[in-house]
Amino acid sequence: YLHVALLFWQQVILCHCTLDDLRVDGRSCEDYRYVEVETDVVSNTSGSARVKLGHTDILVGIKAEIGRPKLDRPNKGCLEFFVDCSANATPEFEGRGGEELGTEIANALYRVYDNERSVDLKSLCITPMEHCWILYTDVLLLQCDGNLFDAISLAIKAALLTPSKIPKVQMMEDEEGTTEIELSDDPFDCVRLNTENVPCIVTLCKIGQRHVVDATLQEKACSVASLLVSVTSKGTITCVRKIGGGSLDPESIYEMIETGKRVGKALHAPLQDILNKEESLGKSREKVGFIG
Amino acid sequence: MAGIELLSDQGYRVDGRKPNELRKIQARMGVFSQADGSAYIEQGNTKALAVVYGPHEIRGSRSKSQHDRAIINCQYSMATFSTGERKRRPHGDRKSSEMTLHLKQTFEAAILTQLYPRSQIDIYVQILQADGGNYSACVNAATLAVVDAGIPLRDYVCACSAGFVEDTPLVDLSHLEESAGGTQLSLAVLPKAEHLALIEMDSRLHQDHLESMMDAATQACKDLYAVLDRVVRDHLQEVTTSIGE
Structure with missing residues (x-):
């Protein structure tokens, strides 16, 4: 049963990713959750x-x-x-x-x-x-x-x-x-x-002919292999690593690094904003934690 | 231990509580969506997470399977950053194994295991921040998680610790009070029937004082029951309204 479900998802995910820039949950290929x-x-x-x-x-x-x-x-x-x-x-x-x-x-x-x-x-x-x-x-x-x-x-x-x-x-x-x-x-x-210079990691999953960022478990199951790229706020790449089984051709690795660089660079600013906001509130910040 | 006065002349404890006063409790059920049941509790500065999976088929060797009831499988672990000094391992040391066993025994007494023969219920608890009363925080969180998972219980299990200082029983000890090295009693109670699911006392105490200490701890467990029941009812209210919308 699980296998069938997976095959079904595989088809859906592959179709969506290769045909247009739209994933199962409605995100585009370079969107985070x-x-x-x-x-x-x-x-x-x-x-x-x-x-x-x-x-x-x-x-x-x-x-x-x-x-x-x-x-x-x-x-x-x-x-x-x-x-x-x-x-x-x-x-x-x-x-x-x-x-x-x-x-x-x-x-x-x-x-x-x-x-x-x-x-x-x-x-x-x-x-x-x-x-x-x-x-x-x-x-x-x-x-x-x-x-x-x-x-x-x-x-x-x-x-x-x-x-x-x-x-x-x-x-x-x-x-x-x-x-x-x-x-x-x-x-x-x-x-x-x-x-x-503390970098953020962007993992790119190769699905079909394209690659996506922030893959869910289902998407991960359909991917051949993924590439981990760590990028600083200035866009410098500090580490590249292939993870998972499967192989990637050099051409797509270059593409993935480029995407990783772009996405990673954009990731830093919002994080910094959130942290600055939290810090400016200081003690008056309401701690949410796991409550709420 | 010299230096710290655990109970002042006016009858207040180091953190300003009265002897029979609990720390502030905040709790939430349904923290995680992937688990069958989950809960989070804060008792003062002690923070614990509990997650329940099951009842499901027995994982691993089938020889553990019981033909007339479910088996309860627990794991107690503490985040490596939870204590003042960093811990090297989150679980697997002697103290956590002992806690695991205590939890298992406590919940075997409370869950209606005979309803699920040949199956298994997993209860995993995790201390995120430790400030005394780790066992009780875990039991209370696990109770909420089991309720959240919809597993039938005989009664809530409420746990609380108690100490004895200057002829006065203190309930819900903080880390400071625990480490002062007096007598410590851990109690897990099924409050409606007043059955004890677990009782453990370390270091000695005069027999005459035992009753007053037990009474104080039982009363504290009952107070806790009121709080936990409130949490469950509020959660249900919230869930039913969100379904109704």
Whole structure:
């Protein structure tokens, strides 16, 4: 039965996509679904955000902790990613079921974010070789309805962009020459991360002869393969990656990169607007969270 | 623990509550559309999500199947960012396994499992932010989610924790009160019949005080029942009006 249903959808989706610029839910090939973003939803994190993209529901929490810099980059801080595919999303993720998908997504996130070009890692360094801030970025998948990468990247960008509660630190040296880290007493005395170059991910799904952005689960099932493109607000491409089985011809990859660049660049401005609006409201903002 | 006065001379707790006062509760049912039932609850700063799938065919090995009733399958997990210090794993550690077992036992007592022979009901709970009373928040959220899924229950299951400070029982402990290291009692109650679905107490307490502590916790569970019932009725009202439109 499921197979038949899928075949039916496949036909419908293929027809629509190839014939005209219209998809099953009425969107054009370069349209996103309705997106909801809310920041600062979990109060004991340095930054957090919840993103709803269609039925896909993502919660990201970032915790800043002091640790040791990695050996290969002694004067930089780092980001650590962990993706928890919780059983909330689907019973298949119960126990260790979601681990494989979680690792795959986390690895892609390392490629996209954990480098000097995307995040200003130097500002996360406290003392070279000894202390740096490690941003533990934990992603929680609450509901999956396709296009996880884009939703996660929006949530990560939003969580990084919020006035992160990374306290200012000072190095104190006493007479014996031992150094001590002193955190600022004022909770509002925080460092704000430069997030100008933090990219957003756009996943393009190749369906028939065309490619679509923000594919739903059904569309994903009909696609041959997809291409992940990460784009900064200036339109610079920082990462390209093919995901899923199937192969793509170089010609279509160029086309997809071009679309990804255009769509990705346009994605940044509205996100920034939402975040600015939230910040300007400050404490008076009514927190919605999961209520309402 | 020295330093923190859990109950002031005037009879108020650290966060300004009276000994028998619950934290503010906000809840919502039907948070997710893909699951059969879902609910979200906030008790003070503790936030929990519960999702129910089923009743459905038994997944995995068929040997678990019971010919006369449904089996309840639970998973308790905590988001890695939910606690003050970051957790390394969301589930699978000893504490979460214990919680999973407690939840399973609690809901086996409450759900009318004999109505669904040879099937399975999944209850997944997730703590998004932990500030004491994780078990009770999970049970309360799961109750709402089970109701949302339309699975028949003997009664609501309401859970609450209680502590004992200076000869006074305190209900619905916050993280600060929990970590002060006194006696802690967790209670899950089927309020109408006043049956206990789960009772657990750690560290010692004089037997004379047990009754007053149990009474306080039971009363708190009944107060919670009133709140949960309100949530369910409001939700139903909302759903029926939206259908009527």
